[in-house]
Amino acid sequence: xxxxxxxxxHKITKRGQNVTFRCDPISEHNRLYWYRQTLGQxxxxxxxxxxxxxxxxxxxxxxxxxxxxPKGSFSTLEIQRTEQGDSxxxxxxxxxxxxxxxxxxxxxxxxxxxx
Amino acid sequence: AQSVTQLGSxxxxxxxxxxxxxxxxxxxxxxxxxxxxxxxxxxxQLLLKYTTGATLVKGINGFEAEFKKSETSFxxxxxxxxMSDAAEYFCxxxxxxxxxxxxxxELSVKP
Numbered sequence: 001x002x003x004x005x006x007x008x009x010h011k012i013t014k015r016g017q018n019v020t021f022r023c024d025p026i027s028e029h030n031r032l033y034w035y036r037q038t039l040g041q042x043x044x045x046x047x048x049x050x051x052x053x054x055x056x057x058x059x060x061x062x063x064x065x066x067x068x069x070p071k072g073s074f075s076t077l078e079i080q081r082t083e084q085g086d087s088x089x090x091x092x093x094x095x096x097x098x099x100x101x102x103x104x105x106x107x108x109x110x111x112x113x114x115x
Numbered sequence: 116a117q118s119v120t121q122l123g124s125x126x127x128x129x130x131x132x133x134x135x136x137x138x139x140x141x142x143x144x145x146x147x148x149x150x151x152x153x154x155x156x157x158x159x160q161l162l163l164k165y166t167t168g169a170t171l172v173k174g175i176n177g178f179e180a181e182f183k184k185s186e187t188s189f190x191x192x193x194x195x196x197x198m199s200d201a202a203e204y205f206c207x208x209x210x211x212x213x214x215x216x217x218x219x220x221e222l223s224v225k226p
Contacts, residue, residue, distance in 0.1 A: 109158050
């Protein structure tokens with residue numbers, strides 16, 4: 001068990017640029033989640049996948065955001081035309097979701113700064 | 116919709132003192148409740164969780180929490196604080212698979 005990994009750990013970009021983050025879940029975890037955490041706040045749910053299917057998206061996820069999990073393993077989160085308000089920590093988590101209340105295991109996060 | 120409120124954005128205790136971090140939830144169904152800890156520039160680590168059964172839940176690092184349905188609370192306690200406990204603590208409720216987090220409580224431990 002190598003844990004959830006995220007890449008990159010830090011990203012600085014200029015407003016208007018596109019960025020893409022990657023998350024590798026714990027192997028054999030069929031659920032993968034994305035959250036966003038701004039300074040001084042708790043994480044907020046963005047979206048989640050059951051295998052390769054994206055089952056729910058938060059209204060926080062504007063049209064500029066897109067997430068994929070093409071083969072049910074790793075996932076990518078892309079932000080197009082970044083805005084300063086997108087600056088945040090983006091957290092990925094995975095769980096086996098065999099039953100209710102399964103623990104979600106979090107990665108170290110990708111910290112995004114939009115200048 | 117479920118929600119979580121953490122009372123006190125910042126709690127400061129002396130080393131060796133009792134730690135009490137407060138969490139109240141709102142849920143129309145029996146809740147699944149979690150406490151996570153976050154150290155600076157890191158992800159979240161599970162401390163403990165309540166699903167069903169025993170209402171007093173023991174977690175890692177000497178922490179425990181008690182589910183009180185009548186008070187809709189799930190407060191986190193530790194009898195004796197250690198310097199290494201200084202971190203941000205988040206209470207969360209499971210809503211259909213996604214976690215709804217409180218705003219967090221930053222715990223400071225004074226020597």
